[in-house]
Each structure stands twice: as structure tokens, then as C-alpha cells.
Amino acid sequence: MGETTKRIRSSGGSATVIAVDGPKLIALADGYLDMDLSRFPDVVRGVGDDLAIVDGQDLNDMTISVNAFLIEDGGRLCLVDAGDGSRRGASLGHLRRAINAAGYDPEDVTDILMTHLHGDHAAGLVEAGKALYPEAQLHVSEAEQQFWRDPSRHDAIQATQTPFALAAMAAYADRLTTIRPGEEALPGIAVEALPGHTPGQVGFRLGADNPVLISADAIHLPALQIKHPEWGFLFDADRAKALETRLALMASAAKSGIRLAGAHIPYPGAIRVLERETGLDYERADD
Ligand SMILES: [Zn+2]
Numbered sequence: 001m002g003e004t005t006k007r008i009r010s011s012g013g014s015a016t017v018i019a020v021d022g023p024k025l026i027a028l029a030d031g032y033l034d035m036d037l038s039r040f041p042d043v044v045r046g047v048g049d050d051l052a053i054v055d056g057q058d059l060n061d062m063t064i065s066v067n068a069f070l071i072e073d074g075g076r077l078c079l080v081d082a083g084d085g086s087r088r089g090a091s092l093g094h095l096r097r098a099i100n101a102a103g104y105d106p107e108d109v110t111d112i113l114m115t116h117l118h119g120d121h122a123a124g125l126v127e128a129g130k131a132l133y134p135e136a137q138l139h140v141s142e143a144e145q146q147f148w149r150d151p152s153r154h155d156a157i158q159a160t161q162t163p164f165a166l167a168a169m170a171a172y173a174d175r176l177t178t179i180r181p182g183e184e185a186l187p188g189i190a191v192e193a194l195p196g197h198t199p200g201q202v203g204f205r206l207g208a209d210n211p212v213l214i215s216a217d218a219i220h221l222p223a224l225q226i227k228h229p230e231w232g233f234l235f236d237a238d239r240a241k242a243l244e245t246r247l248a249l250m251a252s253a254a255k256s257g258i259r260l261a262g263a264h265i266p267y268p269g270a271i272r273v274l275e276r277e278t279g280l281d282y283e284r285a286d287d
Contacts, residue, residue, distance in 0.1 A: 012094030015070075015102035016268035018261060018286045020207035023073035023188060027261065027268035027286065028098035030083030030124065031091045032063040039234045040224060064221060065267040066120050068095055069214055070102055071113075071206060073188060077104060078111040079136070080204055080214050081263060083124035095124050096132075109136045113185050115194075115216030116141075116201040117148055117165035118235065121263065131171040138172035139179045141191070144200025145169065147237075153199075158237050194218045194249065196242025197235070205258070212270065215260040218242070218249050222265055222282050226250065226273065250280055259285045 012031030017024070037043055037059050057063070069080040083095035096106045112133060115121060117140065125132060147153055148165035169176060179185045181193035181202055190205040197217040204214040219225050220233045229246045232239035253260055253273040261270045272285035 012092065013097035013101055014267070015098050016286060018069075018212060018259075018268060018270045019210065020212055021209045023071050023206055025206065025212060025261075026070040026072075026102045027270065028068045028070055028083075028095055028102065029267045030066040030068055030095045030098065030120075031093060032065055033084075033092070033120065033264075035062050035064045035221075036060050040221075040231045041234055042231045042239070043224075043228075059224070063091075064264045065269065066092055067261075067263050067265070067267055067269040068098075068121075068124075069261060069269075070099065070104065071189065072104075073186075073206075076110045076186060077108050078113055078186060078189070079109050079133070080113045081115055081121040081216075082112060082132070084120045085123035085125075085127065085132075087119075087123055092120075093124065106133060107135065109133045111186060112136045112138050113179075113189070113204055114138065114140045114144070114168075115203065115214065115263065116144055116198040117168055118161045118198065118217070119164035121216075122168040123164045125168045126171045129167065129171060136172075137175045137177055138168070139177045139185050140169070141200040141202045142178045142180055143195070144198060144202070145176075145178065147199045155237075157235060158198075161235075194245050196238050196240075196245040197233070198237050199241075210259075212259045212261050213249075213253070215249060215262050217263055218246055219260065219262055220264045222262075222271055226280050226282050254280055 014029045016027045071078040084092040086093040099106050181191050192203045194201045194203045236242040254275040259272050268286050270286040271282045274281045
């Protein structure tokens, strides 16, 4: 596979506008994570081998994007997720540069909406125990806060993420806002429950006529999971629940036409789910 394989390194630090009616939505590239099929433990081995090259990448030696999003609306500048921070070297941790590339200053971020508190979303909130966004209000769902504050609910894999979640909530303790599905996090930004990857994972829906749902980690890799939604991700806290959420999300996205913008969908992360005679499919959809 060597010569046909192209490891895709989404260039950390870039920014791309995603067309939405109303607010301004911008995808930000924090960088990329190295990845292989062992991260999808439910992949049936033989079938997985048939799918070894997807989207130009060898699934046994590939990268996935780490994206965050910026929403400018009504005088507010909202960051959705904060990237992986500087803990893992040069492939990640370029979010603040991406905010600059979008034409803004990280100091001007007024609100940070968290989809969930895994390290690749929350570690970038904090540096040496201090909040990196000194003026921003941090919005985290009630169920997510409760999950991370109760270590008896963390298996060995989730426990690797606990320090990032707790550090984030501690550094922003004096400006931590609790949000709930079915309500608006901020005017025009609706909170939707996407449980499974973590118990309190939420998405954020915005835009009137041409809406987008920032869908967090409900789908990691559309090239695999649109056709095989049953192939869960290693870090899904509850793989059965994550599958239920993924199926419902894909069905409603195909039916309604709402675009999805994911944290790990190839940068800039926006897709449209399509219903074809052969089953569900997807296309890039940032405009
Ligand atoms: Zn993630």
C-alpha cells in the first residue's frame, strides 16, 4: 500500500469559514493525531482489511484531524472545544494560532462551549494549571461535570482522561456555567444531547436556513463509520450508547439535510450525510 498511501496532516493553525445563515462559523485546526485500526476495536478484521485505504489513507497507519470551532455572533466570540494543548509535540496544539489566522485574538474569546472533556478537547484550556482564556466563561453540560467528578464511573480508558477534565473545571471554577440539552447555551446556539462517547457529550446547533450541528465525537471517521456505524471508537465510554446516538444522528442528518461539523472529521470537519440507494454516504460541506 505504501506508494498509494498519503498520510493526511491537517495543517495545525489554519482556519476555514463554514457558511452558515446568521452567525459566523469558522473551523480551526489544532493539528492531527496518529491513528490506526486498533482504535476501532469492533472492526471485523477481514472486512477492515478490505477497507484498508479510505480517503487516500491507509487505515493501519493514518492520522485524524483535531478540529475546534469559533462562532462570532452578537458581540460574542465563542470557542467550541479547545484542542489538545501543547502536551504532545508539534502535531497538535496550534489552536491559538488558528484563532489568529481567523482574524481574532484568543484574549477576545468570551465563551468556551465544551462538547465533552476528553483531553483532545479540554487539555488546551489550561497551561501549568492556569486558564489559557482569562476572560472566557466555560460552558459544560451538567451530565459531563457529574461524570468526571465521580471516579467510580471511569474505566481504565476513561481514567486516562480524568486529569484533563478535572484540571479544566478547576482552572475555570469561578466562571463555569452548566448547560443542558434542550436549552440554548447562548442565544441562537442550541444544546443537543449526544451521549455515549461520554455520558454528557453534547452538540451545538446554529444557523437558520442552512444550519450546522457541531457534532463533537459522535462520528470520528466518516469514511469508516457512515457505512459501519457499529464500529465504535476505543474511547467511547459506552459503545452501545454511542452507536445508538450515531445511528440517530446520521438518520436525522440524512433526512433533514443539517450539516455536521465534527472534531475529528477531516479538516475543516463539515459534512452532509446523504441517503443513496446503496445506503448512507457523505460529502464535504463547508459551503
Ligand atoms: Zn476527541
